[in-house]
Amino acid sequence: MVNYFNSRILLQPNEVPKEWVNILPDLPSPMTPLVNPMDGKPAPPEMAFAIFPKECVLQEVSQEPTIPIPNELREIYASTYRPSPLHRALGLEKELGIEGNDIKIFYKNESYSPTGSHKPNTAIAQAYYAKKDGLEELVTETGAGQWGSGLSFGCNLFGIKCTVYMVRISFNQKPGRKILMRSYNAEVHASPSRFTESGKVFIEKDPEHPGSLGIAISEAVEHSLRSDKIRYSLGSVVNFVLLHQTIVGQEAKVQLEKVGAKPDVIIGCMGGGSNFSGLMIPFARDKIHGTLPDVEIIGVEPRACPSVCKGEYRWDFGDTSMKGPIVKMHTLGHTFIPSPIHAGGLRYHGIAPIVSILHNNKVISSVMHHQIEVIEAGLQFARTEGILPAPETAHAVKETIDQALKAKENNEKKTILFNFSGHGFFDLMAYKEYMTGDLKNYELPNEEIKKALASSEMPQIDESQF
Amino acid sequence: MVNYFNSRILLQPNEVPKEWVNILPDLPSPMTPLVNPMDGKPAPPEMAFAIFPKECVLQEVSQEPTIPIPNELREIYASTYRPSPLHRALGLEKELGIEGNDIKIFYKNESYSPTGSHKPNTAIAQAYYAKKDGLEELVTETGAGQWGSGLSFGCNLFGIKCTVYMVRISFNQKPGRKILMRSYNAEVHASPSRFTESGKVFIEKDPEHPGSLGIAISEAVEHSLRSDKIRYSLGSVVNFVLLHQTIVGQEAKVQLEKVGAKPDVIIGCMGGGSNFSGLMIPFARDKIHGTLPDVEIIGVEPRACPSVCKGEYRWDFGDTSMKGPIVKMHTLGHTFIPSPIHAGGLRYHGIAPIVSILHNNKVISSVMHHQIEVIEAGLQFARTEGILPAPETAHAVKETIDQALKAKENNEKKTILFNFSGHGFFDLMAYKEYMTGDLKNYELPNEEIKKALASSEMPQIDESQF
Numbered sequence: 001m002v003n004y005f006n007s008r009i010l011l012q013p014n015e016v017p018k019e020w021v022n023i024l025p026d027l028p029s030p031m032t033p034l035v036n037p038m039d040g041k042p043a044p045p046e047m048a049f050a051i052f053p054k055e056c057v058l059q060e061v062s063q064e065p066t067i068p069i070p071n072e073l074r075e076i077y078a079s080t081y082r083p084s085p086l087h088r089a090l091g092l093e094k095e096l097g098i099e100g101n102d103i104k105i106f107y108k109n110e111s112y113s114p115t116g117s118h119k120p121n122t123a124i125a126q127a128y129y130a131k132k133d134g135l136e137e138l139v140t141e142t143g144a145g146q147w148g149s150g151l152s153f154g155c156n157l158f159g160i161k162c163t164v165y166m167v168r169i170s171f172n173q174k175p176g177r178k179i180l181m182r183s184y185n186a187e188v189h190a191s192p193s194r195f196t197e198s199g200k201v202f203i204e205k206d207p208e209h210p211g212s213l214g215i216a217i218s219e220a221v222e223h224s225l226r227s228d229k230i231r232y233s234l235g236s237v238v239n240f241v242l243l244h245q246t247i248v249g250q251e252a253k254v255q256l257e258k259v260g261a262k263p264d265v266i267i268g269c270m271g272g273g274s275n276f277s278g279l280m281i282p283f284a285r286d287k288i289h290g291t292l293p294d295v296e297i298i299g300v301e302p303r304a305c306p307s308v309c310k311g312e313y314r315w316d317f318g319d320t321s322m323k324g325p326i327v328k329m330h331t332l333g334h335t336f337i338p339s340p341i342h343a344g345g346l347r348y349h350g351i352a353p354i355v356s357i358l359h360n361n362k363v364i365s366s367v368m369h370h371q372i373e374v375i376e377a378g379l380q381f382a383r384t385e386g387i388l389p390a391p392e393t394a395h396a397v398k399e400t401i402d403q404a405l406k407a408k409e410n411n412e413k414k415t416i417l418f419n420f421s422g423h424g425f426f427d428l429m430a431y432k433e434y435m436t437g438d439l440k441n442y443e444l445p446n447e448e449i450k451k452a453l454a455s456s457e458m459p460q461i462d463e464s465q466f
Numbered sequence: 467m468v469n470y471f472n473s474r475i476l477l478q479p480n481e482v483p484k485e486w487v488n489i490l491p492d493l494p495s496p497m498t499p500l501v502n503p504m505d506g507k508p509a510p511p512e513m514a515f516a517i518f519p520k521e522c523v524l525q526e527v528s529q530e531p532t533i534p535i536p537n538e539l540r541e542i543y544a545s546t547y548r549p550s551p552l553h554r555a556l557g558l559e560k561e562l563g564i565e566g567n568d569i570k571i572f573y574k575n576e577s578y579s580p581t582g583s584h585k586p587n588t589a590i591a592q593a594y595y596a597k598k599d600g601l602e603e604l605v606t607e608t609g610a611g612q613w614g615s616g617l618s619f620g621c622n623l624f625g626i627k628c629t630v631y632m633v634r635i636s637f638n639q640k641p642g643r644k645i646l647m648r649s650y651n652a653e654v655h656a657s658p659s660r661f662t663e664s665g666k667v668f669i670e671k672d673p674e675h676p677g678s679l680g681i682a683i684s685e686a687v688e689h690s691l692r693s694d695k696i697r698y699s700l701g702s703v704v705n706f707v708l709l710h711q712t713i714v715g716q717e718a719k720v721q722l723e724k725v726g727a728k729p730d731v732i733i734g735c736m737g738g739g740s741n742f743s744g745l746m747i748p749f750a751r752d753k754i755h756g757t758l759p760d761v762e763i764i765g766v767e768p769r770a771c772p773s774v775c776k777g778e779y780r781w782d783f784g785d786t787s788m789k790g791p792i793v794k795m796h797t798l799g800h801t802f803i804p805s806p807i808h809a810g811g812l813r814y815h816g817i818a819p820i821v822s823i824l825h826n827n828k829v830i831s832s833v834m835h836h837q838i839e840v841i842e843a844g845l846q847f848a849r850t851e852g853i854l855p856a857p858e859t860a861h862a863v864k865e866t867i868d869q870a871l872k873a874k875e876n877n878e879k880k881t882i883l884f885n886f887s888g889h890g891f892f893d894l895m896a897y898k899e900y901m902t903g904d905l906k907n908y909e910l911p912n913e914e915i916k917k918a919l920a921s922s923e924m925p926q927i928d929e930s931q932f
Contacts, residue, residue, distance in 0.1 A: 004541035075470035
């Protein structure tokens with residue numbers, strides 16, 4: 001018998017995890033360094049110190065298997081929204097005809113944070129370390145605004161200024177996110193802006209320039225170099241961001257243990273890789289250690305931007321304008337501009353190097369889904385579980401449904417866990433277009449990928465020089 | 467020393483309250499009946515049965531001090547979002563300079579529900595009873611959409627059709643809420659519509675008619691009378707809705723006990739009175755019983771629509787078009803159209819009769835605030851507590867801040883509890899206007915109130931005939 005009173009597993013605030021999981025020492029093949037675009041050599045720490053808060057740089061290369069979460073930071077997590085709930089998806093299970101206890105679906109509800117996604121997990125940590133370093137401002141870029149909202153919230157908690165360069169087309173189309181950021185005292189500029197040299201180049205040619213994430217990154221990095229009291233902040237891709245997100249998986253482990261469950265399949269959507277990694281890294285480590293050998297870990301990408309599924313594993317620039325560090329990762333080429341799918345957070349040409357290495361070593365796998373089936377799955381989730389997923393999150397929902405139905409067909413027992421990374425209250429147009437039949441699919445054909453890679457000027461890195 | 471790990475008080479799902487609190491038998495003066503507009507006499511139960519689900523009608527007049535929450539319903543609450551968290555507002559306290567334990571602020575976080583407000587508390591209950599009655603559809607009206615979203619969500623959980631008549635101006639201006647309702651399978655019509663005779667009268671004269679809550683109510687009631695399988699649903703004002711909302715106060719009591727706190731002041735915003743009553747009724751009963759004699763209970767109204775603060779206590783129509791029942795309440799007159807403040811949920815000409823009776827007997831009191839100071843308080847809350855309040859909720863925040871500062875000035879020890887009835891993710895324009903200096907105050911002068919009352923054709927009810 002299913003127990004409805006056990007279907008949301010809540011931890012008390014004092015059960016906020018005491019440590020993050022650092023996968024670096026356990027990676028099956030060694031971590032690749034961030035490379036300086038100026039000389040093609042691994043960026044020395046002092047270079048990184050000029051860009052990021054100090055402790056984050058140390059975390060980026062740490063070989064400790066776990067890193068303690070400072071107690072002051074745990075207090076902030078606890079007093080705002082963590083631990084987040086783990087839900088058993090009883091409504092969805094019923095809809096899929098898998099009621100009972102053979103096939104179970106659990107989801108970690110990160111939409112529960114004040115800004116509605118997992119992004120504050122690292123935003124709060126970065127702002128905390130910035131404050132400790134005596135910094136006065138963090139600056140970042142944002143596309144649709146999830147990350148910008150998260151960082152604005154985090155900085156505001158510590159009384160640090162937050163400046164956000166927001167891609168102009170989103171700045172105009174998504175006024176909600178902009179107002180939310182400003183509610184947290186952030187300064188939000190449409191990018192390209194007149195506030196940086198990088199922005200002026202574009203805005204002076206075209207005052208209506210729609211902008212791009214690449215330009216916004218360049219503006220944010222340039223802005224951060226203005227003063228010794230300012231640093232740049234990133235919401236995904238780099239190791240320390242993934243590290244901070246492992247608080248999600250750490251909690252999920254404890255929550256599953258409370259109901260005596262062990263995951264057979266773990267699922268998350270992948271843009272830069274932070275929500276997926278946050279949930280799966282603690283379990284991936286168990287898989288590598290052989291204590292959870294058979295767990296299947298699946299990252300979900302949009303067919304419009306399949307960096308891991310179809311990209312090349314190679315050295316590439318993290319940003320379009322070739323100013324940021326060079327990383328080794330699965331990439332579609334740094335000049336690739338994905339089709340305008342609603343899941344803005346998944347429109348990134350590359351992926352976190354950690355995810356790439358785990359994928360190369362078959363610790364994790366990847367799948368792709370089309371926009372229409374994804375939004376359909378999101379709607380099915382809203383109708384059965386009550387919470388409307390962000391379009392990004394709906395990718396994980398779609399794969400979860402597919403996995404559950406496959407297990408049903410094969411008469412398998414299976415426990416599926418996925419990361420419900422955010423709600424869709426600021427992304428309702430995706431659902432509207434689905435309802436009116438206006439939603440489109442975008443597939444990236446193989447020849448287009450070849451073209452995208454060929455047209456991106458790729459850095460030539462000599463690894464033997466490291 | 468303040469303990470941050472104690473600042474969110476969470477109950478486990480199996481701690482969902484087992485009973486609602488019915489204040490009727492404990493009211494200091496007797497409850498007034500719903501009166502039939504056709505003959506001016508108390509509406510007989512069979513008349514109410516044709517409009518509302520049966521169990522709700524029985525609850526409307528029950529004299530039992532508590533009413534058990536059916537276990538199936540508790541399971542639904544537990545598996546979706548209840549109990550909701552109780553937060554200690556440590557960030558706000560710090561900002562107000564009242565750190566320590568002399569003045570404490572707690573808030574019950576109803577924004578945590580899937581639709582973002584307290585509305586599903588009664589929506590789920592009404593849908594549950596409708597299902598039990600074998601009904602196939604619930605129909606309602608909605609202004610800004612909080613109630614419509616709540617009922618759509620509730621009906622969908624039980625597989626009942628939900629039809630919502632949404633005031634046309636909101637239908638056009640707030641596409642988000644409309645899409646959310648449709649995500650839950652609801653049928654949403656702009657009102658006035660061509661689907662009812664009541665609507666046709668207006669829409670055929672003016673195809674762009676902006677609509678009003680009064681017209682939308684008439685359409686919904688007319689629609690509900692079409693079939694024996696359809697009933698009308700209300701989101702506030704009537705006794706059984708307030709009853710369902712007492713789950714909020716029941717939980718808050720247990721949560722406060724867990725940290726050894728007793729409220730000195732309880733605050734909520736008042737539109738129809740449901741979120742305010744939901745929190746305060748269990749405590750008001752203690753006040754009446756003498757076990758919490760000194761608790762101050764304050765309802766907060768907008769200065770643009772001060773039904774309790776400035777209205778007359780008398781018999782009036784609940785709806786603008788004089789089709790629904792007549793109730794005795796504080797009213798500004800049923801034809802009164804409040805100024806277009808952002809707190810759409812507080813733009814009601816009357817108030818729940820229970821609230822009126824408690825106010826007449828000085829169990830509760832009421833205050834008014836201006837829109838600009840309210841939104842300013844909402845922003846202060848977002849900046850210190852992280853959650854952006856709905857404009858309605860921000861009224862309670864404003865009064866909470868005032869009460870805390872007064873206690874500070876007077877060196878008093880005080881524990882303040884308020885109902886954080888909903889988040890403001892669908893109401894960001896209020897904050898935008900505040901930031902750009904475009905937000906306006908609306909005061910309703912006494913002579914305007916006299917005019918509004920005089921121009922409403924008031925029913926003459928002879929109570930001696932009851």
